[in-house]
Amino acid sequence: MPLVDLRSVVKRFGEHEVLRSVNLTVSKGEIIAIIGRSGSGKSTLLRCINGLESIQAGELFVDGIPVHDPSADLRKLRARVGFVFQSYNLFPHLTVLRNITLGPTIVKRVSQADAAALARDALRRVGLEDKMHAYPDQLSGGQQQRVAIARSLAMSPMLMLFDEITSALDPELVGEVLRVLENMARDGMTMMLVTHEMNFARRVANRVLFIHQGTIWEQGRAATLFEKPTTEELRSFLGAVLN
Numbered sequence: 001m002p003l004v005d006l007r008s009v010v011k012r013f014g015e016h017e018v019l020r021s022v023n024l025t026v027s028k029g030e031i032i033a034i035i036g037r038s039g040s041g042k043s044t045l046l047r048c049i050n051g052l053e054s055i056q057a058g059e060l061f062v063d064g065i066p067v068h069d070p071s072a073d074l075r076k077l078r079a080r081v082g083f084v085f086q087s088y089n090l091f092p093h094l095t096v097l098r099n100i101t102l103g104p105t106i107v108k109r110v111s112q113a114d115a116a117a118l119a120r121d122a123l124r125r126v127g128l129e130d131k132m133h134a135y136p137d138q139l140s141g142g143q144q145q146r147v148a149i150a151r152s153l154a155m156s157p158m159l160m161l162f163d164e165i166t167s168a169l170d171p172e173l174v175g176e177v178l179r180v181l182e183n184m185a186r187d188g189m190t191m192m193l194v195t196h197e198m199n200f201a202r203r204v205a206n207r208v209l210f211i212h213q214g215t216i217w218e219q220g221r222a223a224t225l226f227e228k229p230t231t232e233e234l235r236s237f238l239g240a241v242l243n
């Protein structure tokens, strides 16, 4: 059974059809990079998978949970799916440790001591064990983003969604965040990430989806897609983003 299964998914905002009959399956352990022009529907796709947007037609299953069903347990879904955005949204008045233990203690009702152990482990995975007692404004943007990733990891998700998580970072901080993702990929995490980092997509992704006008216009291995795009739309997109 695929971990993520979209069947003819349609998402509309009013009259505007933003996802137009999207079919997609993602297996456990797959790394999916999502590329495409601004406004093509990349963020909306991730938001639908996490149940942040309802869909108007089709079926959408995540780990067997029927997300399209209005009676689906979205709390259960979100406890299993981590979502990291461009803006890290850490609580400024809480230490790194408290930022991370909040989810496990409140959502999963884990004890403070167990949550602290989860936090320590998550921070080790992002290379920030020594920043446990720091406040967010004492950290660089790259470190804050790594804390945001650790916060998701502490919930033991089975799927991680990343939406342009390096786009707001200074160029010299992008590498450290991408290295964390690469380690997570190596550990077997299933990941879907919207990214402009084409070299990262080439190196790490099992599959690249090119979203265009609300559909998966082309997909395949990065090497194949980037070297031999079959549509003019992808060719022109790549021309703009690859130098």
Ligand SMILES: Nc1ncnc2c1ncn2[C@@H]1O[C@H](COP(=O)(O)OP(=O)(O)OP(=O)(O)O)[C@@H](O)[C@H]1O
Pocket (backbone or CB within 6 Å): 013, 018, 036, 037, 038, 039, 040, 041, 042, 043, 044, 045
């Ligand atoms: N809440 C909303 N209400 C109305 N329209 C929306 C809403 N969210 C997104 N849209 C529209 O849906 C389309 C797809 O938006 P989406 O954010 O998914 O694009 P994107 O591919 O992530 O773009 P970008 O690369 O700029 O982040 C856009 O035309 C956008 O204006």
Ligand SMILES: [Mg+2]
Pocket (backbone or CB within 6 Å): 042, 043, 044, 163
């Ligand atoms: Mg977006």
